[in-house]
Amino acid sequence: MARLQLEDGKLYTDLKEITQELAPLHIQLNRWSVGDNPQLNQLLAKDNLDEDEKEQVLKALDGYFEQLKQTAGYESRDLIVLHPQTPNLDGLLTKFDKIHTHADDEVRYIVAGEAIFGFVRPDGSQVELTVQPEEYINVPAGTEHWFYLTPARRVKAVRYFAGTEGWVPEYTGTPIRIHQVVA
Ligand SMILES: CSCCC(=O)/C(O)=C/O
């Protein structure tokens, strides 16, 4: 279940209150059920998935992709699988743990594990959102944000793309105040 931490330490766990706190950023945060398909849940419980298993997970969840294709013109999706044995995990994460933006919306559907997104709100305040399974987030293009993993260092997320060039991180140089990401 999502948790939002403000700079003053205040913690929100109610989805409505979290949505209100994120409203100035127009971030969408919804609960999307993964369903109770035993094969799918078995795959989601594994640390590592081969390409065929990733495609099985994506196909099982493509109902949501069809919706996004219709409503928002998304064209492709992939499954990112991160776990403690992921080769060069720290190197991969350093791409995202500094404040950056993207030219396209950052659209993620967390299907296992958890991760933390940090955001800079229009008033300059910083917040950190922990997202967990069955949570869908849409971070609008141009939003200053950062991303890192919790100590569990595990997340599986479907990434939806309108194109691919738009998700490259553009670093803004804004310092993270709320939380010194432990290298
Ligand atoms: C779980 S998605 C990997 C992180 C990512 O793509 C990004 O841009 C984070 O800000």
Ligand SMILES: [Fe+2]
């Ligand atoms: Fe990002």
Ligand code: NI
């Ligand atoms: Ni930390």
